[in-house]
Amino acid sequence: MSGRDANDTLRSDGEDALRTALDEGEFDPAGMLDPDRDLKIGSEAEVALRVIEDLRERYGEITYSEGELWFWNRAHWEPLTETMLLPFIRKYDGQLVVPENGASSSTWKLSDRVRNGVQKLIAIELRDDDFFKDAATGINVKNGFIEISNGEAKTIPHRAEHRTRHVLQVTWNGSVCAEPPEDTLLHTLIEGCFRGDLDAPQKAHALAEVAAAALLGLGTKLVNPKAAILYGQTAGNGKSKFLGLFRQMMDERVTSTLTAQQLGDDKMRATLPGVLLNTADELGASAIRSDTFKGAITGERTAARQVYKVPITFSPMAQHIFATNTLPPFSDGMDAGVLRRLHIIPFNRTIPEEERIANLDRLIVEREPEILLNWIIAGALRLIAQDGFTQIPSAAKTLNEWMSVSDPVEAWLNDEDVVEITGSSSDFIRVKDAYTSFKRWSETVGLSPSNVPWQKAFTQRIGKLNRSDISVIHKRIGNVILGIKLTRHTSKCDGNTGLRDG
Structure with missing residues (x-):
């Protein structure tokens, strides 16, 4: 040298x-x-x-x-x-x-x-690529760091080793409230969105937990990380107010607004390092790339290209919240890995004009920051105790509807009234007959003709499921699907198919 x-x-x-x-x-x-x-x-x-x-x-x-x-x-x-x-x-x-x-x-x-x-x-x-990887679990506020452990929340002094990158502009008063007081704007927002819903408490709890996951930096660190999907088919149901509420409570340096489709763009991903909360007002109509969506939700290490800078490699940590009126498809199908990454919060009620308050999200952040923080800390305690978000009973129906739109082939396979999966090689049905059953099922569930794949795509999707109990092979009678029986909508088939006549 x-x-x-x-x-x-x-x-x-x-x-x-x-x-x-x-x-x-x-x-x-x-x-x-x-x-x-x-x-x-x-x-x-x-x-x-x-x-x-x-x-x-x-x-x-x-x-x-x-x-x-x-x-x-x-x-x-x-x-x-x-x-x-x-x-x-x-x-x-x-x-x-x-x-x-x-x-x-x-x-x-x-x-x-x-x-x-x-x-x-x-x-x-x-250079230290992992400097922020093991940031402490807590919420940084003006009067200290709120440490959450052993079912308790307490304030300790700010420390460099906490690895926090923003301060919530509020002073914590030491209180926790799972249900905001009735005379508060926050209560007005929650009650107005979910009035009449049997699972309204679960929805409110889930929203507080999602906000807590972002503030705590736990978006990708939970055992089962999920993106929150605020779904409502009509306008004026309040979901955009919650998006605005969560955005405004945090420093803009730790927030971003990428759509689910943009997560697949390596230039757009370059805005995600250090981001704790990513929100988007719409999921969009175009198909979502399953692999990049799952990777962003779970925090898989990824590469990104900064404009005029060298490429970087990082582990995303953001909690993702998407609001949507429609349910877009996934380009590679809605497999079990995608399903595990979705936490749907349905917004069913259209809030009447006379009940609406202009800029309600901003007013809550400005006038009730302590109440908002206390509500989120209650969510944080639940989130850590449960190691996940509160389940919402009515979300299952929406998830099934989404699967029908996004991956109708798998939805057909999972409909026990139509298909019985036996996994036995002695049970099989011709692809032609399976496709006939699938098309009749699609009509029954009200699937749009534009979302019904042709027979070739139907067959390819079956083959890409990577299931050990189902496969597509060629027999003397043509291409067949091994391991299934049809329980209804069954065509008259060759006796060698092993199917009951329908």
């Missing part, structure tokens, strides 16, 4: 080699720093180390994670923006370079290329 500095290693061998060299101590940062501030080498690497020292002197602990520099501001971790960083680099423009080997001195000159190189070296030196 004689005659080479860290900048030479970066240029010739790349970032990984430089990071390894720094880790192994091949370059001594202390030896490159001089109390008199004169530069000894004049390389980008030397300036980068000087800038890091200056940043630490000004901001204390700093790190680089998920594509950004961060510093601890005594209440939460805050991005150290490029605007904040550049003056620390520019101060070395024109700095005297006095080599220790007696060579002639010179001045350090700053250019766009050099600045980019210094910034890149700073990121390499401070």
Whole structure:
């Protein structure tokens, strides 16, 4: 390594080699720093180390994670923006370079290329991809960090090791309320949305728990992470008010508004690092990619491309909430993995005009922040105790309807009044007859003709189910589906199909 500095290693061998060299101590940062501030080498690497020292002197602990520099501001971790960083680099423009080997001195000159190189070296030196991965479970508020454990909530001082990235602009008074007082705007919103619903309490509890999952940073850390789907076919049912309520209570730096379809776009995903809450006013009509949707909900490590920046890899942590009037299909079918990721909260009541309050969501955040927080903390205690969201009895019907639209083939297979899955190779039916049954079933359940696949697509979907008890094979009588019987809508078939005549 004689005659080479860290900048030479970066240029010739790349970032990984430089990071390894720094880790192994091949370059001594202390030896490159001089109390008199004169530069000894004049390389980008030397300036980068000087800038890091200056940043630490000004901001204390700093790190680089998920594509950004961060510093601890005594209440939460805050991005150290490029605007904040550049003056620390520019101060070395024109700095005297006095080599220790007696060579002639010179001045350090700053250019766009050099600045980019210094910034890149700073990121390499401070990079910690998992810095925020194990953030503490709690809610950061103005008067401290609300720690939730052992069925209790208590306030402790803000600490850097909590790894929080925002502060809820409210002071907690130590109270918890599962049901907001009747004279509050929050109660008005909840009661107005779910009046007359037999499962109104469960719906209200689930909404508080979803908000808690976002604030606690548990969106992807639950045993069974789910996206909340606020579903109501009519307008004016209040679901948009809850979306607005949850958005406005949080710092915009930890919120985003990606649709389910945009989760499949690697450029759009670049906005998700550090986001605790992602909301969208509509799921959209186009098909949702099953794989990227499930990955975002469960926090699978993913890559994203930032505009004009290097690609990043991160683990999403957002709780997703989508409001919708329609139920879009999933491009790869609505398999069990997708079903496990959906928590539907039905909004059935259209709120009469005379009951509506303009800007109700904003008014609650402005006038009742403590009540809102107390309601959410009650949800947080339930969420952690249950390790999941409160179940809503009426949601099952909506989920079945969605499956019929999104994956009608699997919905037909799961209808026990039509199909009996035996898993036996002695039970089989011709694909042609199965498709006839499927089409009759589609008419019975009221499926739109546009959502009914052709026979070829029907057969392909059966084959892609990856079930050990069902398969499509070719026999003398044609293509058949092994492992099922039809219980009604059955055509007269060859006796070798093993089916009862319908």
